[in-house]
Amino acid sequence: MFNFVKKDFLSLSKSKSDLLELLFMPFILIAILGFSLGNIMMGGTSNNTFNVGIVNEQNLERDLGRLENELVEQGMPAEIVAEMAAGAQESDPAAMLYELLEDESFADIMIVEEFDNLSSATQAMNEDEIAGFITIPENFSYHVWQSIYQEEDTSSALNITVNEAENMASIIIESVVTTFVAQYNLETSIALATNGQAEAENQTIQQGEKVQLSVEEPVSAFQYYTIGMGVMFALSTAPIIATRAFKEKEQHVFGRIMLSGTKPLTYLSSKMISGTLITFVQLAILFALSTLIFGTFKGRDSDFWINVVYTTGLYSILVGSLTSILTSISLYANDNRTVGFFGSFVSVFAFLGGSYIPVEQFSEYLKQIGNWTPNGATMTSYLQLLQGFDFQEVLPLMMRVIGMTVISLLMAVIIFPKRRLD
Incomplete structure (x- = not known):
C-alpha cells in the first residue's frame, strides 16, 4: 500500500496543472480577496454614527x-x-x-x-x-x-x-x-x-453564568479567506485523485495491479490514504505560507495549533473518504462523468459553506444549510477556533464531518468492484 500512496504523491508532484489548482490558485485568491474585499467583507471600515x-x-x-x-x-x-x-x-x-x-x-x-x-x-x-x-x-x-x-x-x-x-x-x-x-x-x-x-x-448582581464567547480579536479578512480558500480547494483533491484512478483503469494499470495479487480493498484504501495525506499537506502548506507572508495566524499559542491539527486531520480524512467513493463509482460505472460532476459542484459547496462570503449576510437559513456541507462545517469550526473556542466546543460540527466520513467509506466499500475489471 505504501508504494501506491508514494506513486500518487510522485504523480501529483509532476503535474503542474494539479499543483497550480491545489496550491497556487488558493494562495493567489487569498491575496486578491484579502486586499480588495477585506474592509468590505469583514467590517474593517468603521460604523457611521x-x-x-x-x-x-x-x-x-x-x-x-x-x-x-x-x-x-x-x-x-x-x-x-x-x-x-x-x-x-x-x-x-x-x-x-x-x-x-x-x-x-x-x-x-x-x-x-x-x-x-x-x-x-x-x-x-x-x-x-x-x-x-x-x-x-x-x-x-x-x-x-x-x-x-x-x-x-x-x-x-x-x-x-x-x-x-x-x-x-x-x-x-x-x-x-x-x-x-x-x-x-x-x-x-x-x-x-x-x-x-x-x-x-444591584450593580453587582449577576444573572446566571457569565460566558465569554470570544476571547480573541475579530477574524480578519486574510484569516477568513485563508480558511475559505483552503477548505474549498481541498475538496478538489478528491476528484483529481479519482480521475487518476480512472485513467489507471483505462490504461490497464488497475488490471495489472489486481493480477499481481493485490486485494481490491487495498487499492481502494491506498486512494483514501492518498487523498487524506495530500489534503493535510496541502492545508498545512497553505496555512504556513499565509502565516509567513500575511501573518494570518501569527502569535497563536500551542493549544490553538493543536486544535487546528485535529480539525485539519478530520477534514483530510473526510476528503480521503470522498476520494474513495468517487474512485469506486467511476470504476464500477466505467465512467468518469460522476467525478467531473463533483468537481464542478465544488463551487456550489464553496458558496454554501461561506468560502466566498459569509452567507449569513444573505440568510441565516443558508448558513444552517452550509454547516451541513463538508467544507462549511469545517470552515465554521476553524473560525470558532480563531475566536477562542476550544476543540470540545466545535466538536458538534466536527461530528458532522465524522458522520459524512463514515457514510462515504461504507458506500465506497460497497460500490467498489471486488473482481478484476476488463
Missing part, C-alpha cells in the same frame, strides 16, 4: 404631583409620601433612558436629538435626518410608579419608530430599548421583593 430622536410627551412635575395626591388620599403619612415621591423621581424610567442613550459608550454609535412632537420627529426621519425615534407616551412614568408604589395592574410601553432603509441602525435602537426595559423591570422586581434592601447591590 447615526442620529436617533426622542419625543417625550409626558409632564414629569404633573405626574409626580398626581402620585403624591393619590398617596395622601390613601392615608399615608406625609414623611412616607415625601420619601416615595423622592424615590419615584430617582427611579424615573424616562430619565434613566435619557441617561443610557447619552452615555459615552454610545457616543461613537448614536447621537440623541430631542423633538417636541411626533410630527417633527416623523418629518426628520422621512428626510433621513434621523434613523428613527423613541416616543415616551403621556403618563408613561406615572403608570410605572402606579405599579410600583400602589401595586396597581397597569402597563406602559415605549414606542419605537424606525426608518426601514436604516436596517442596522433600527436593530441597534430596538436592541438598546429592549435591553433597557428588561433591565429596569428586573431591578425593580428585585427591589420590591427585598423591600429595597438589594437596591444598593
